[in-house]
Amino acid sequence: MKDEKPPTRIQKKNREVILDAALEVFSQEGFRGATLDRIAKVAGLSKPNLLYYFSSKDAIHEALLRGLLSTWLDPLRAIDPSGDPVEEIMGYVRRKLALARDYPRESRLFAIEILQGAPRIAPVLSGELRELVDETAGVIDGWAAAGRIAPVDPRHLIFSIWALTQHYSDFDVQIRAVLGDGDPFAGAEIHLEAVFRRILGGGPSLSGVN
Amino acid sequence: MKDEKPPTRIQKKNREVILDAALEVFSQEGFRGATLDRIAKVAGLSKPNLLYYFSSKDAIHEALLRGLLSTWLDPLRAIDPSGDPVEEIMGYVRRKLALARDYPRESRLFAIEILQGAPRIAPVLSGELRELVDETAGVIDGWAAAGRIAPVDPRHLIFSIWALTQHYSDFDVQIRAVLGDGDPFAGAEIHLEAVFRRILGGGPSLSGVN
DNA sequence: CTTCGATTTGACCAATCGGTCAAAGGGACG
């Protein structure tokens, strides 16, 4: 039943080069806006050579998304239901922010895909992602019910984490334009640390507010 | 010095129709991904007819962005330095969220433009927008210094408001996939109301947390 | 009804799109 040949050294390298170039282009232009010529030029290969390694533009894009999705969902899986609630959630925030800082192209590719209606990953969103969120939401709900964090809609809390962390990579240009020089992520780290600690609450004295 | 002819009734209507169609297409595909044929079909006009009203694809896109930017910046201008700090900021949050709910195409157009490096609006970002943010940051800083809201980096607070509100329109597909049926904005309103009140703090008892 | 400018369109253009193909080049192994 095995008819797969083991990939050559050169195959492995060129596939990587192509996917890296495709990530660069797709994440800036979207699927329709990206062109094979551009990807080929960035990869330093000829266009027919691209199509020797990937059968079509769609195939490149699909391979890119497939490789991205697991990386993107992993941090959510790393939340430990038996850990300290605040620290577990703060850890997730930090992991997500690090992802946004270290893999801005991946973040943008994902963002542009969703913005354009996510036609190619819709099944994953309403399948794997939804299940994972439901699961995590249950954990967070348990923490809130036990009074270990302030009451909060767990799903919208997760959305907030996604929004606040991805914003720093996806809207990078806007943020740098407003802030001027310097690394926005330094300020972001401090800010999000404070913000989420306040959201999750320090304990009992929260309901007496205002 | 005036050489502008007053626009005909039919000119006004068709320009609107074209810009509306262009908003639809540009906000889904980005600049490069959008095609004149598509815009023409959505507008119900022939392609040469488009180019009778706008001299080029660029011209349509530019007109669209120009019209959008003021609308997009207005809510920030509406913050009243002499008002109640928490209510002023909460009002801004609500206005931004309403904008995201009622004008999702405009929100996505803006998002896709920034994602692609904002080559056409970079001057506005580092000019008008930055000044406006600086100004508002000063106001917020004053409120924080006076102890009327919890201490917070004003610029990152503004980023947070942008991120959390726009997320609900820009990532609409993902949110609906995770939440299932129903209007995400209903939950968003309640969630953001609670979240930002906690961020802004209820008063003096916040520093005793943890 | 006629006139004249505003409006609309079919036909067309060069450039670029994704993709094909046959032929040439390269590298490991005998």
Next chain:
DNA sequence: CGTCCCTTTGACCGATTGGTCAAATCGAAG
């Protein structure tokens, strides 16, 4: 050195791109 297969490419294809143009049509004022 020769062979065989993996790799690379120049030339090319039909379709689509943004944009042009002359001719046809429309609509309001006389």
